Structure formats: structure tokens, C-alpha cells
Amino acid sequence: MTPVASGPEKKDALQEFKNSLKAAPRHVLETAFRTGPPTTDRTRSTFVFGNVFLHLHAVRTHLWSLRWSATMGLGIMSVSAFLIALVTGVMLMFYYKPFPDAAYLSMKDIHFVVPTGRLIRNLHRWSANVMVIAVILHMARTFYTAAYRRPREYNWLIGIGLLVVTLGLSFTGYLLPWDQLAYWAITIGANIAQSPREVTDALNLTEHFDPGGLQRLLLLGSDQVGEEALIRFYLLHVMILPLAIAALMAVHFWRIRKDGGLVRPADADEQLARQRRDETYPVFTEAPVKTYHLAAIVRGRTANVGRGPENTVPSMPHLFYAELGVLMVTLLVCLALSLLSDAPLKELANPNVPENPAKAPWYFLGLQEMVSFSAFIGGIGVPVIVLLGLALIPYLDRETEGTGKWFGGPGGWPLVRLSLAFGLAAPILLEAFAIRFGWLREWFPHIPQLIVTAINPATILTAVYALYSLWSIRRYQSVRAGALALFTCFLCGFVVLTVIGTYFRGPNWEFYWSPADWPKH
Amino acid sequence: MTTTPKTPRSRLDPDPVPRRDWLGLASLWTTGAALLFGLAGMLKLPKAAVLASPSKKFRVALPETLPAGEPFLPPGRAVAIFKDAEGAYAISTICTHLGCVVKPHAEGFECPCHGSRFAASGEVAKGPAPRPLPWLKVSLSGGVVTVDEGTEVPHGTKVAS
């Protein structure tokens, strides 16, 4: 038998229990963060690499990367918009039913009955739009600062993958409300997937070789847009694509670290030194007692070889607070937009009467504009060429001049300015011509389809841009100059076609100066 | 048995892989094969073998008073049925461009989506549509037509009862 504990001992244990209970919340926090409050450089570092989410960041960040003009926060804005869409999307799943007609009714419920449903739905819509814009601008930022160059080529490729999945997420989400807008956009989308038939039909091959039909069948799970299609788009939208984008993002962020942080000009340190001549920044609050031995086995150039760490600051708090700031701004923008404008919900899908005009989401209206010349060229041909071209940029431009500088490289801003003018003028003139005079089919009704597929405003625009870019390469004797010209043209073409598709196309896809001129029907 | 290196190795070089590491190689190859088979199966699954779409054939009674050359649009079907002195015929109203439903008007059909126009016979008159609207197989018995949306017939095929 164990002896009964004596009085004073018993009291101590109880006291200890009380003390532990009182200290428990603090202990939980301590064990969660492991190293106590991040007040010294040492604890700030362990704060970062002791945390599975934060350790995608380096423990120290170069001052250059923290400048507003280095990133404009666009990458973080893309992630922030994605996170908002993720959270609101999960909330929507509480009520959404992926079955024709029921889907529409559940969207109506969410919009009109569910508490806060409309706000959540609006936030989901708006954050998706903000994400698309942020991703495109972020791509432009990394392009114009030549951030895709060695050693960041591969991360540019991952970025292209992210762009595609981002657009895929938006497009698959567009079908889910099962209203007229959704139904006809998906009908058109699925038939674009089938449009290689435009070529195989003209060559009389479709019977034996029908990649277009297969693509459409895989997308719709049926030969028409119906419940099978809805389930597939739902699966893609809530499961496959989010998982894919999460995986790609993880690689994207991890590569940023492994590629030596963000790009910066070779003379970044001198520039920083010049700017803060009489200011001394506390670089280390606590001198390091060890160097990082790991660095000895990491291959390749790291950003700090041959350079001192003078211009770095601890990521906690400098980088993290900036990132939180961008998150809050993104949230504010989405919230303001959601309060100002409701996500659209048209009538229930009607497979017999198309919406007129039937418009895709705005970022596809440039494509829709090209599709109105040729389905295959506009829907598949040009997008594939553009994506291939974008993917190849870092492997063709092997130069080093101007890395990390806005519009850096031969040609620079004057070339970009010229390309802006050229890139805007070319599609406007082509469109004006096609709108005024029509195209081959109107002039020669019996012309073979292959000729229309090969020669139309979309292919001509692509060719004109390509020639202009080759001319820039020759003029400046630099591939980067060609890339600057081509990318600028691509952005201009995207903007012009999107604006025409959005604002100047009405019923029957006719040209109207303003929606006020649309015929009443 | 292990390979013998031709050049002297440093203490830091990794050990060479034993050439007959049966277990290792077997697990590598079986994993590879299993992944390949799995992938093939996964790619096969989403391609539907049976299409759950409603029957392509339907029957509908034509109104007695249908004027020659005027379309009759059976509800719920993307088909326009005509009847004239030579007989009855049906033209699909699914645009050959990207699948919107075209609207009949005085001179033919027009598509609301990207502005394709078709002549009354289905030929493309304007816009991006790559092919004429297909004519569909019809049969007539009395006032009732049977249309088979799944079977195309040559342009100009009209059926008299």
C-alpha cells in the first residue's frame, strides 16, 4: 500500500496544478511557436523556419524586394484573392447542388434566402475576377522586370501553368449557376474544344481522326450540355483544379526561395546605398555566432555569393506585415466591389433559346471576338501559339542586360512605347476593316473553309505581331527587344479584343457603338 | 556483387549501385508498370461509353395549314421542319460554328452568337460557320413526320408521303 501523502505535499501538488492551469494558455502558445516572441534576429529567424507555412519564405529579405516598385504586391494579391475565393467557395458548397435546375434553384436560394448568402456569393465572384486581373498584371510585372531569366526560367513555366489553371477555375465556375449565361457560355466553350473538327472536316478526316470530338466528349461526358457536364465542371471546379493550383503554388513559392529570392538589378545594393546615404539601418540586432553551413552544399549561384548580407532585413516582421497589408487591401477591394455590385443570375438555362448576345466571362471575350472569325483559330490556334510563345520566352532570351529593371534590356521604354502604339493600332485597324467590309465568306460564299481558317483577322494579327517582333530583334540586335515588343503587343491585342467583345458587340454579335443602340426585342 | 570503379573514388563519392539489386529493380519496374496501367485505366474512365441523351428520333404532327417554305419548329427540338410541293424536309437549327440555336427568318437563318447567317437551304451566307446546316432524315406518314436528328441526308432531299 502506498502511504497517504502528507498534508503539505498535497497542498503543493494542488498549488502546482493551479499554477499550470493558469499558465496553460501561455504554454500552448509557446509550444506552438516553439521559440517565444520574435524579438531578436535569432528568434525572428526561428519564427520563420519553425513554421511550416512561413518557412516557404527566407528568414531574411532583401530590401530591394520590399520596395513597392519591385513587385507591386501583385503575386501576393493573386494568392490573397485565391484564399478569399477558397473560403467563400467552401461556404457556397453548404447550399449548392450540382444538378440541372436544382443548381439554379440553389443559387437563387443562396442569393435571396440564405443569410449572408448574397455577400458570400458576390465575394466569390469578385475575388475570382480580381485574381484573374492580378495574375495577368503579375505576369506583366515579372516579364517587364525580366525576372524570368536564369535561374528563374522554370518558375516562369510554373507561372504559365498557374495562369492556365486560374482561367480554368474561373471558366468552370461560370457554368455552375446553370442560368442562361452559364449554359450558353459552356455550350460555346465545349464546342471550341471540338473545333479541331473545322480542320479535320475540311480535310475529310473526322471519321478516322477526331481529337475535337474526343475533347468535347471528355469535357461534357455526353453529347450535349446536361447533368453529366455539370457534374464534371463541378468536380473540376471544387476539387481537381484547386488541388492543382495549390500544388503549383507550393512549387512556385518554394522556387522563389531556391532561386535566390526575387530578382533585383545587379547594382541593387549600390542604388540602395546611394539612396540611404545618411541613414544607417540596424542590420543585425544580434551578431550571428554561426554561418549557415547548409549553404556549402547548395549548388549554383545563390544571391548572396560575393555579396554581403547588408541590405537584408528579417522577414518577420518586414515582409510578413507587408504581405498582410496586401491581403487586407485585396479583401477591402473585393468587399467594396461585392457591396456595390451583385453577381449576375439570369433566367434558368433554356437549351432551345440562346442568350442573345451570349457572352463568355469578360477575360474570354477577346477569344470570343477571334472565334467570331474562326472557331479553331480563335479558340485553339491562337491561344496555343500564345501559351507556347510565353513559355519559350525565358529559353530564347538568354541575355543579362537589364535584369531586374523595369523595361530593362535593349530598346527599353522607348521600344515598349512604340510597341504600345503599334500593338493597339494593328487590331483596331483590322477590326475596323472587318466590321466595315466583312470578310472572305461574305465576298466569296463558296470559298473553301480552310482558307478562311488560315486567313482571317486573328491569324493576320498574330502574323503582324510576329513580324514586328522579328523586326525589333534585328533593329536592336537583341532577343529581349523582340520579347519586349511581342509581349507588349500581346497585352495590347488582349485589351483591344476584350474591350470590343465586351462593349461594342450586341445581339447577333453585331457591332454597336453602345448598348443603348441595341435593338429591343 | 558490386561494380568496381575504374577511377579511384574519393571518400566522399557515393557508393556505386550494385548491379544486381533484384529487389530494388523489381520494385522500381513493378511500380512503374502499375502506375502506367493505373494511368491508362484512369484515362479510360472519363470517356463515357453510353451517352445518356434522349432519343434522337421524334415524331410530330405537322399543322395542316403550314405554308410552303415556312418553318415549323417542334418544341424542345433544335430542328426546323418544312413542307412544300415536293415534300417534307428538316434542317437542323444547331449552328455549325459553336452550337448556338439559329433563328429562322425571311431569307434563311441567323445565329445570335457570332452572327453567322445561312440561306434558306442551310448554306453559309456570312460569318464564321464552317459548314452548312445539316439536313436531317425525315419520313412522312399522313400528317405525322418522324425526324432522326442523328442521321444527316444530302441537301435537297425531300420526302413526299
Ligand code: HEM
Ligand atoms: C495563381 C497565380 C500566381 C500566383 C499566386 C503567383 C504568386 C507569386 C508570388 C507571391 C511571387 C513573389 C513575388 C511577387 O509577389 O511578385 C511570385 C513570383 C514570380 N512569379 Fe508568380 N504567381 C502566379 C502566377 C504567375 C504567372 C502567370 C507567371 C508568369 C508566367 C509567374 C511568374 C513568376 C516569376 C518569374 C516570379 C519570380 C519573380 C522575381 O524573381 O522577381 N507567376 N509569384
Ligand code: FES
Ligand atoms: S454559334 Fe452560331 S455563329 Fe457562333
